Amino acid sequence: MLRGTWTEEKFTLKGNFYRFNDYSLKPKPLDPLPEIFQGGSSRAARDMAARVSNGLKTQVDDIRTNEEVSVKGWRTKIGINAFGIIRQTECEAKEVLRAIIDKAIPDAVRVFHHEVQNAGNASPEREGNWAKSTFQDLVQYNDGFRSNLIGTPQQVAERSSSSSRLVPI
Template sequence: MSQQPIKFAYWIPNVSGGLVVSTIEQRTDWGIDYNRRLAQTAEKAGFEYGLAQIRFTAGYGAEYQHEPVAISHALLAATEKLKVIAAILPGPWHPVVVAKQLASIDQFTGGRVAINVVSGWFRGEFYALGEPWLEHDERYRRSEEFIRVLKGVWTEEKFSFQGDFYRLHDYSLKPKPVQQPHPEVFQGGSSRAARDMAARVSDWYFTNGNTPEGIKAQVDDVRAKAAAEGRSVKIGVNAFIIARDTEQEARAVLQDIIDRANPEAVNAFGAEVKNAGAASPEGEGNWAKSSFEDLVQYNDGFKTNLIGTPQQIAERIVALKAVGVDLVLSAFLHFQEEVEYFGRKVLPLVRELEAQRQKVA
């Protein structure tokens, strides 16, 4: 188990509809004023990162979307320590454009921007943009080139690259980012191609929500492959957190979310993402085995089971750390109130349990 304290990130609600596909009331707003206040609350509560989502078109409850790089810059301007991870989709973006954007933001903020490279799951979005829809493993191959270009441009004086998707000739980026050797690169996925790519080029690997046993299998695979490359990769896991004073209250909220799920939207989302997950050669990509209830939360966040009292949740977080998780990517129903509650009631218990385990070790 890592000796470093486990880190926490929150999903920035920069798209409408919140983080569940349900008609339940969500006191969460996608607008900039709400998000500025939320970023400040999260920073004060002890969250190290916020992740700005990438969506180009409406669908599955997300009628409106703020662009992730733009909102990242706005939230960084409203905070002092929080690092914001901008999600980027290869295809619509060229890696040099992204490298230049993020290098400038990194300069402006003293090194507080990161990137999450999303290989793509929404075929309809690519169609709407007139972008080619690549086969599953080809999407990851493009993402790997994208990351190699980012890192090359950020770290080399003159960078050349000859790939199948990108080509550069003695390109020089100035100014470089503040962070050394470069801003952190996050990447998600559960398929073999995703894990293999993370082992070769990414700094962080995000996986969908899962049991500790399911997460451990992915962690062990990624870390073994990274070690063979002479690298190390940190692991983040998605979780929808429902922390209440009693377990009964928390479970009632979960049931209410599922009971009020929007079946049409959930099933449409499920059809799209299961197609993406099952399209991996081994049929093991994200969402390939998700149930209707799992899909009510976009990234299988209920599966991680951070639902209950502060003590129960803290114990489960430390159990995730024990199987190799370095970061919990958190979603909530009512973000503003629940992020504050998490920082006040749950996070101190996590730190106590970590300290106890460190003494025993």
């Protein structure tokens, strides 16, 4: 839809959710066109990103596999949500994480977990964002601690470097 309105003089689309009939967007964006970076990690979102988006925050292996069968002409950029806790010792960093988790409001985290599970159950594959998230993951709502950038400067640098081989940071 976006690319169509950006590139065609008169854009028509008869989709399930949006309809355009001879729509004309002016002024059009300059070339190169803006990148489309989408959110979501349901199966449908990952498949769509592999077909049409420039970027997505998701699991790398899935998107790369689906991208191979797509003919869009570019590789999808992958982003991760990562929060770091860096201290002089790994023990100190883990103590900070524990303090963050201890200050969480358990009922709020449980309600959020329940709602994201409901949203996931509404997706075609019945598994959406945060399906495998733990309480610790959901304390930071976008799984930011799941990246495990928690430890000494050296440990975090190594883990970050390891992640950047999969996801250019």
